[in-house]
Amino acid sequence: MPHALIVHAHPEANSFCTAQMHEAAHALQAQGYTVEVSDLYAMHWEAELNRHDFTQDIEGHFKPPLAQQQAAEAHTFAPDIAAELEKLERADLLVFSFPMWWFSVPALLKGWVDRVFVRGVAYGGSVGTFVEGGLRGKRGLLLFTTGSLEEHFGPGARDGELDVLLFHIQHGMLWFCGVQVLAPVVSFAPVRGTPEDRQRQLGVVRDAFTTLDSRPIIFG
Amino acid sequence: MPHALIVHAHPEANSFCTAQMHEAAHALQAQGYTVEVSDLYAMHWEAELNRHDFTQDIEGHFKPPLAQQQAAEAHTFAPDIAAELEKLERADLLVFSFPMWWFSVPALLKGWVDRVFVRGVAYGGSVGTFVEGGLRGKRGLLLFTTGSLEEHFGPGARDGELDVLLFHIQHGMLWFCGVQVLAPVVSFAPVRGTPEDRQRQLGVVRDAFTTLDSRPIIFG
Numbered sequence: 061m062p063h064a065l066i067v068h069a070h071p072e073a074n075s076f077c078t079a080q081m082h083e084a085a086h087a088l089q090a091q092g093y094t095v096e097v098s099d100l101y102a103m104h105w106e107a108e109l110n111r112h113d114f115t116q117d118i119e120g121h122f123k124p125p126l127a128q129q130q131a132a133e134a135h136t137f138a139p140d141i142a143a144e145l146e147k148l149e150r151a152d153l154l155v156f157s158f159p160m161w162w163f164s165v166p167a168l169l170k171g172w173v174d175r176v177f178v179r180g181v182a183y184g185g186s187v188g189t190f191v192e193g194g195l196r197g198k199r200g201l202l203l204f205t206t207g208s209l210e211e212h213f214g215p216g217a218r219d220g221e222l223d224v225l226l227f228h229i230q231h232g233m234l235w236f237c238g239v240q241v242l243a244p245v246v247s248f249a250p251v252r253g254t255p256e257d258r259q260r261q262l263g264v265v266r267d268a269f270t271t272l273d274s275r276p277i278i279f280g
Numbered sequence: 281m282p283h284a285l286i287v288h289a290h291p292e293a294n295s296f297c298t299a300q301m302h303e304a305a306h307a308l309q310a311q312g313y314t315v316e317v318s319d320l321y322a323m324h325w326e327a328e329l330n331r332h333d334f335t336q337d338i339e340g341h342f343k344p345p346l347a348q349q350q351a352a353e354a355h356t357f358a359p360d361i362a363a364e365l366e367k368l369e370r371a372d373l374l375v376f377s378f379p380m381w382w383f384s385v386p387a388l389l390k391g392w393v394d395r396v397f398v399r400g401v402a403y404g405g406s407v408g409t410f411v412e413g414g415l416r417g418k419r420g421l422l423l424f425t426t427g428s429l430e431e432h433f434g435p436g437a438r439d440g441e442l443d444v445l446l447f448h449i450q451h452g453m454l455w456f457c458g459v460q461v462l463a464p465v466v467s468f469a470p471v472r473g474t475p476e477d478r479q480r481q482l483g484v485v486r487d488a489f490t491t492l493d494s495r496p497i498i499f500g
Contacts, residue, residue, distance in 0.1 A: 071328075071329065071331070072343075074341050075343075101330070107327040107328060107387040107391060108291075109381075109386065110291045110321070111291070121295075122291060123292070123471070124291065125427060161344075162390070162394065162397070162453050163451075163453070164384060164390065164448050165390075166390075166394060167328065167388070167390040167394050168327065168328055168387070170386075170390045171327060171387030173382050174382065174387050189438075190438070218410070219456075220447060220452070224447050225447060225448050227383075227440060227444050228384050228445050228448055231440055232439070232440070232445060233382050233383070236383075236439075251343070
């Protein structure tokens with residue numbers, strides 16, 4: 061049975077962003093997926109990568125990639141990271157669910173990537189990158205809301221091209237580790253829509269997560 | 281006398297990344313700048329945007345941009361945010377100093393932008409965006425290290441084009457708020473260089489911050 065991990069970062073349980081995360085989870089379950097959610101705000105996820113990420117002593121100068129590499133070999137990640145690595149390992153599908161803040165993921169989700177996509181497991185060291193990345197064999201995609209209207213994105217538009225803005229996430233995080241990246245599911249400016257618009261958009265989210273096998277592949 | 285704010289995010293005081301921050305600060309002081317540093321790791325900066333960002337009560341559903349807008353009008357930002365807003369206001373030059381993690385800023389610096397570039401002050405509401413942004417009149421630039429070699433960046437190269445990777449920061453954060461963006465100062469893979477290479481690179485950083493007036497403008 062396929063398994064999905066949704067990493068979700070919104071401070072408000074009643075937000076539209078959280079509603080579409082639940083919609084995606086239900087659609088996946090209806091397709092036979094088991095679904096696990098890391099709700100980073102609810103978990104009080106720590107965003108700060110530091111020496112406490114490791115149970116081994118860091119001697120002298122702290123170099124994060126080196127410390128991660130050592131922890132990957134010695135299994136000495138702090139419990140919160142070890143738990144996320146186990147979730148990641150059993151996932152066939154990885155979904156980042158978030159409100160786009162400053163044309164990227166919220167700090168909490170960035171801190172999840174900083175601390176969980178560790179060298180020696182997700183990439184690097186004895187593990188490769190991209191097609192040989194540590195997360196190869198998994199599929200992934202972004203599910204997010206924007207504050208800007210759809211017309212603000214595009215060649216020559218105010219905010220720039222969405223593909224360019226998302227490149228650091230889709231290519232730089234997911235595909236870098238070998239995750240095959242499917243086209244993102246985007247809800248533009250739900251805050252400006254009517255309740256009916258938002259209800260319709262939840263249907264779009266449901267349809268997208270019901271038809272992942274025919275969704276375009278962006279990278280991988 | 282011109283004033284600079286350097287927002288720095290590296291966990292290690294002895295890192296090359298922190299050394300180049302100090303080099304930049306000294307070069308600016310030698311040019312007549314007064315310099316203030318927000319050293320986010322040393323300050324134990326909180327990366328998580330939430331209801332505690334505000335001293336006003338958030339009634340019912342929490343919508344971050346709306347809450348920021350209200351706080352901008354009522355001056356009800358939490359003390360840590362209010363202090364950063366004062367630093368930002370007095371700065372003529374804004375420098376983000378960081379190790380590039382996952383082709384973006386570390387979570388702590390992302391959390392500084394999420395929480396300090398508030399609606400109603402930095403952009404939006406009665407304030408505009410881009411050329412009319414709330415931070416217009418300021419200059420800014422990125423000062424960072426990479427883990428990847430320089431040859432891994434570029435059209436068709438492994439990690440992609442640096443301009444594309446940085447677009448969400450340079451255009452999406454700085455220029456979005458009206459900050460005129462100067463060409464970034466990049467140290468590629470200092471960890472792989474010799475001590476002499478790193479010493480030479482600190483000279484490049486010093487020269488860059490000594491000649492900002494002739495540095496190419498990327499946006500603005």
